Amino acid sequence: MPLLDHLGELRRRLTIVIVTIIVATVVFYFAAPTVIDVLTDPIAPFVDGEFYVMSALGGFSLRFSIALKTACVVCVPMILWQILGFFLPALKPNERKWVVPTLFIATALFFVGAVFCYFFIVPPGFEWLINETNSIATAFADLENYLNIEVLLMIGFGVAFELPLFVFYLAVFHIVPYVTFRAAWRYIYVAMAVIAATVTPDANPVTMIFMYAVLLSLYELSLFVTRFVIIAREGKAGLKGSRVGFFSDEDDEE
Known part of the structure; x- marks a missing residue:
C-alpha cells in the first residue's frame, strides 16, 4: 500500500478506538457508583468505610475519571485487535495464525494482572500506607486520590503481566x-x-x-x-x- 493509504488505515483504526472509548465512557459514567463500590471494597476496612470528596466538582470529576479509565481497561481487547490488525497485512500467512492467540493471551494476561493486583496488592499496600499515616496523624480518606492510586496500580500490574x-x-x-x-x-x-x-x-x-x-x-x-x-x-x-x-x-x- 502507498504511504497515504497506510496513514488512512491508521486514521480509520484510531477513529474506531477513540469512538469506542467515548461510547464506553458514557456508559460507565452512569455505572460509576457501582464501579466505585467495587474499587473501594478492598480499601474500606482500613478507613472504617469512610471516604470523602474534597470539592464541589469532585463527584463529577471522579465519576468521569473512573468511567474513562474503566472504559480504557474494558476496551483493551479491541485496542489490541486494532493494533494487530494494522500490522496484519505485513505478515506472512504462516505468521498470521499467531495473531488470534496473541490477542487472546495478551488480553488474558492484562486482566489477570489487574485482578491479581486488586486481590493481593491493593489490600496490603493501602493497609501499610494508612498505618503509616495514622502513626503521625489521622488518615483523611480522599476518595479521588485513593481510587486514582488503585486504578493506576491495577493498570500497572496488567501491563507488567x-x-x-x-x-x-x-x-x-x-x-x-x-x-x-x-x-x-x-x-x-x-x-x-x-x-x-x-x-x-x-x-x-x-x-x-x-x-x-x-x-x-x-x-x-x-x-x-x-x-x-x-x-x-x-x-x-x-x-x-x-x-x-x-x-x-x-x-x-x-
Whole structure:
C-alpha cells in the first residue's frame, strides 16, 4: 500500500478506538457508583468505610475519571485487535495464525494482572500506607486520590503481566537470542527493580516489592516456556539464535 493509504488505515483504526472509548465512557459514567463500590471494597476496612470528596466538582470529576479509565481497561481487547490488525497485512500467512492467540493471551494476561493486583496488592499496600499515616496523624480518606492510586496500580500490574509475551516473541523470533537473556540476567534484574520502583504510583515499598517479585517470576516463567518451545521447534541450536527465524521453510510452504 502507498504511504497515504497506510496513514488512512491508521486514521480509520484510531477513529474506531477513540469512538469506542467515548461510547464506553458514557456508559460507565452512569455505572460509576457501582464501579466505585467495587474499587473501594478492598480499601474500606482500613478507613472504617469512610471516604470523602474534597470539592464541589469532585463527584463529577471522579465519576468521569473512573468511567474513562474503566472504559480504557474494558476496551483493551479491541485496542489490541486494532493494533494487530494494522500490522496484519505485513505478515506472512504462516505468521498470521499467531495473531488470534496473541490477542487472546495478551488480553488474558492484562486482566489477570489487574485482578491479581486488586486481590493481593491493593489490600496490603493501602493497609501499610494508612498505618503509616495514622502513626503521625489521622488518615483523611480522599476518595479521588485513593481510587486514582488503585486504578493506576491495577493498570500497572496488567501491563507488567504482558512481560512473558514480550520476552517470548523477542526470543522465538531471534530478535534477542535466548542465551542473551540468560547471560544478561544481572542487568535485567536491576532494570526490573528500577521499573518496579518507577511504575508504582504510590512510592510504597510494599507494592514495589510485590511488583518486583511479580516481574522476576513472570520473566523466569517466560524464559522457561520460551526454552521449551524453541527446543521443540528448532533444537538446542535455536537457543543461540543461529536460525534465521522462528518459522521454517516448511511453514512457508504450508
